[in-house]
Amino acid sequence: MKEIAASLGLAKVSPGAFGNGVIATKGEILTSTSPITGEALGQVQCADAQSYEQVIKEAQDVFLEWRKVPAPVRGELVRKIGEALRDSKHSLGKLVSAEMGKILPEGEGEIQEAIDIADFAVGLSRQLYGKTMHSERRDHRMYEQWHPLGIVGVITAFNFPAAVWAWNSMIAAVCGDVVLWKPSELTPLTAVAINSVCREVAKDSGFEGVFSLLVGSGPELGQKMSADKRIPLISATGSCRMGRSVAKTVGERLGRCILELGGNNAVTVLPDANLDLVMSGVLFGAVGTAGQRCTSIRRALVDQSIYDTFVERLRSAYKQVRIGNPLEKGILMGPLINEAAVASYRAAIEKAVQEGGEVVFGGKVLSGMPSSLYVEPTIIKAHAGMSLLKEETFAPILYVVPVKDLDEAIHLNNDVPQGLSSSIFTRDLSSTERFLSASGSDCGIANVNMGTSGAEIGGAFGGEKDTGGGREAGSDSWKQYMRRQTSCINFGKDLPLAQGIVFS
Numbered sequence: 001m002k003e004i005a006a007s008l009g010l011a012k013v014s015p016g017a018f019g020n021g022v023i024a025t026k027g028e029i030l031t032s033t034s035p036i037t038g039e040a041l042g043q044v045q046c047a048d049a050q051s052y053e054q055v056i057k058e059a060q061d062v063f064l065e066w067r068k069v070p071a072p073v074r075g076e077l078v079r080k081i082g083e084a085l086r087d088s089k090h091s092l093g094k095l096v097s098a099e100m101g102k103i104l105p106e107g108e109g110e111i112q113e114a115i116d117i118a119d120f121a122v123g124l125s126r127q128l129y130g131k132t133m134h135s136e137r138r139d140h141r142m143y144e145q146w147h148p149l150g151i152v153g154v155i156t157a158f159n160f161p162a163a164v165w166a167w168n169s170m171i172a173a174v175c176g177d178v179v180l181w182k183p184s185e186l187t188p189l190t191a192v193a194i195n196s197v198c199r200e201v202a203k204d205s206g207f208e209g210v211f212s213l214l215v216g217s218g219p220e221l222g223q224k225m226s227a228d229k230r231i232p233l234i235s236a237t238g239s240c241r242m243g244r245s246v247a248k249t250v251g252e253r254l255g256r257c258i259l260e261l262g263g264n265n266a267v268t269v270l271p272d273a274n275l276d277l278v279m280s281g282v283l284f285g286a287v288g289t290a291g292q293r294c295t296s297i298r299r300a301l302v303d304q305s306i307y308d309t310f311v312e313r314l315r316s317a318y319k320q321v322r323i324g325n326p327l328e329k330g331i332l333m334g335p336l337i338n339e340a341a342v343a344s345y346r347a348a349i350e351k352a353v354q355e356g357g358e359v360v361f362g363g364k365v366l367s368g369m370p371s372s373l374y375v376e377p378t379i380i381k382a383h384a385g386m387s388l389l390k391e392e393t394f395a396p397i398l399y400v401v402p403v404k405d406l407d408e409a410i411h412l413n414n415d416v417p418q419g420l421s422s423s424i425f426t427r428d429l430s431s432t433e434r435f436l437s438a439s440g441s442d443c444g445i446a447n448v449n450m451g452t453s454g455a456e457i458g459g460a461f462g463g464e465k466d467t468g469g470g471r472e473a474g475s476d477s478w479k480q481y482m483r484r485q486t487s488c489i490n491f492g493k494d495l496p497l498a499q500g501i502v503f504s
């Protein structure tokens, strides 16, 4: 596996601070371990206080010039970055899989997502539209325009070590911002490798420092960025616990943040659903990425008339899942990220049983695997009163809850602190519309006849309530990365006041 890192030009100990070039640091050495085998993939020298200051200073300087570059020209740089990512898709995808533990098609899929958002951002660079309004005053014109914001601090989670950075950075770059990335301490090599690809391209245009990077070994670096007034926008992806801390710190200095936090996603299955679709959707949603997606299906709310059939068919589908080294062909599920994740898996199953749940598939940590982090995907027959149903356990555990009708399903779908993704399987138009209506699902994502995970970059991505309310990627998410300015121009000879006020 070390060859993967070497093929991307990663040194034995990679530097962990990049601004307008490599910045010297004397920070601690962080070792990145692959969950697949437990072996060390490489090391990174973390940023220290001095390199932090240097990176911020360089980012500020680069911003002063970058903001003046016409947006379509900024788009041209992003287009070239997309091309470079295309060229390295296979090796970067492999590194994502090796460092995070997801199967290779998903590792490559993350780089594809980065390419897709780059393409999107290129088009966007010619569409940063502002509105023109009719002024109520004679011989006046009013309009709004969007200006670059400054340094965008991007704090990312381990489970999407490439894509989440790309959603933020490609958009921020065409908006005229500079990006400061703080990756998860569990996936620093992916960050160093991706950042190198981008900076190599940006160097040719003289704007290497648009994409800077700081690696830390724990939450401290993210906390420092959150408190730093020189970073007007923090976009943070991770647990609700992290989001609460970031929101408080950024709020205290009246900065802005985009929060993309935990999910607790449910799929509703009605009696008229096409069960073939249901099985494929639930299998990918609950087992894919070993249940370590923010949009993974955690709860299945199944009409009681088809509950037993659903559980039986799902058990058969789970039996087919091949678990093992995610870099091997045909494997559908790799390991969890670390021992803490395995401990949460065990604890959740124990608690579920204590609360009256019944494990009908899986429930065990596997022995004889390449590392101690492989677990069985698990199905638990559950009931609506279980407190565990309100928590996100970042593991492949699915709680199947019987419901008497759509109203109860919608109630349970919404009766959790989080509000990221949801879906319904039905062929009935009224049920579909009810689920999507104002009194239906309260989540940021609501799908029909598909699972809760696997969002496309074209839509705005994010969720409500404890998920943080942020939106990233497509649609008009770009507006958060810019500052809005409303201007009124008087081209007449008088100075009329708004609301007809006479001041003389």
Ligand code: NAD
Pocket: 155, 156, 157, 158, 159, 160, 164, 182, 183, 184, 185, 218, 219, 221, 222, 223, 226, 237, 238, 239, 240, 241, 242, 243, 245, 246, 260, 261, 262, 263, 293, 294, 295, 392, 394, 420, 462, 463, 467
């Ligand atoms: P985590 O919260 O442990 O860490 C995420 C990032 O935040 C890391 O870079 C970490 O160093 C940093 N961090 C931690 N505490 C911080 C603090 N107090 N201040 C500033 N930064 C801090 O999350 P994780 O285990 O890496 O990722 C899994 C979680 O992320 C899950 O809850 C998952 O649902 C969520 N997630 C959400 C989305 C989304 O778009 N909604 C996407 C991916 C993951």
